[in-house]
Amino acid sequence: xxxxxxxxxxxxxxxxxxxxxxxxxxxxxxxxxxxxxxxxxxxxxxxxxxxxxxxxxxxxxxxxxxxxxxxxxxxxxxxxxxxxxxxxxxxxxxxxxxxxxxxxxxxxxxxxxxxxxxxxxxxxxxxxxxxxxxxxxxxxxxxxxxxxxxxxxxxxxxxxxxxxxxxxxxxxxxxxxxxxxxxxxxxxxxxxxxxxxxxxxxxxxxxxxxxxxxxxxxxxxxxxxxxxxxxxxxxxxxxxxxxxxxxxx
Numbered sequence: 081x082x083x084x085x086x087x088x089x090x091x092x093x094x095x096x097x098x099x100x101x102x103x104x105x106x107x108x109x110x111x112x113x114x115x116x117x118x119x120x121x122x123x124x125x126x127x128x129x130x131x132x133x134x135x136x137x138x139x140x141x142x143x144x145x146x147x148x149x150x151x152x153x154x155x156x157x158x159x160x161x162x163x164x165x166x167x168x169x170x171x172x173x174x175x176x177x178x179x180x181x182x183x184x185x186x187x188x189x190x191x192x193x194x195x196x197x198x199x200x201x202x203x204x205x206x207x208x209x210x211x212x213x214x215x216x217x218x219x220x221x222x223x224x225x226x227x228x229x230x231x232x233x234x235x236x237x238x239x240x241x242x243x244x245x246x247x248x249x250x251x252x253x254x255x256x257x258x259x260x261x262x263x264x265x266x267x268x269x270x271x272x273x274x275x276x277x278x279x280x281x282x283x284x285x286x287x288x289x290x291x292x293x294x295x296x297x298x299x300x301x302x303x304x305x306x307x308x309x310x311x312x313x314x315x316x317x318x319x320x321x322x323x324x325x326x327x328x329x
Contacts, residue, residue: 115305116145122158122170123150125250126270127292130325131171131316139312146305154224154248162295168306171313174291175225183293186317187326190289191229192282194254194271195263201281208286213239216262220248226290230265233288254280269325292317292326 123132136148151158151167158170163180172183193212195201213234219241220227230241244262247253253264254271258279267290274280294313296302302310320326 117305118147119305119309120149120167122167124155126267130269135316169296169310172293172295180298181295182298183295186292187321188289188291189268189326190284191265194266194280194282196260199281201283206284206286209233210237216244217241218245218253218256218262218264219243221246
């Protein structure tokens, strides 16, 4: 029994399809071992110095075929970008409503009153929340979560902040404080380097803290590259907790 011409063509075609399927399976298997493509990540200004550089270094070494695109915005804006599919994952904080995303805590740290060197604030001498009303403040715009935290906390005490300058760029805010133009309120990770350099002074604010979260889209699966980056964020945050930089969220 021999194949007809039509049967031979069908057989050859099936062999071609089989080769393509094998190639596809090999490509998929390779991608499971070494992901490719792009991962888009959002990081707010405050934890940028603490997390961004070691995170990208670690991820890039382990995943050389993946391009990392980093967006720096406020926590609320980053949450919206994840929910809308513009970003794969982002670091945000627990004071932002988690619309359209799912999030897990990374770590908690105090909010600090940050002043110039001449203010002689001390990290071992917390100040009461009500004391904030006494200082000329350089604050972020509403509805930024930091501004909301401060205004809400003072409102409970029948007070309001003495806002002298409004600015959303963290380097500008700390530059203005360094120049003696006022005080600001920032997460500890946002000014760690400046405090170490003694360019500024700071005191923890009693009962005022921020919990950092990592957010991913709600109801939408992450790519392999994005999932590996997500896992890297969680791992680096866990090291911050173990080292005492952050407290368990």
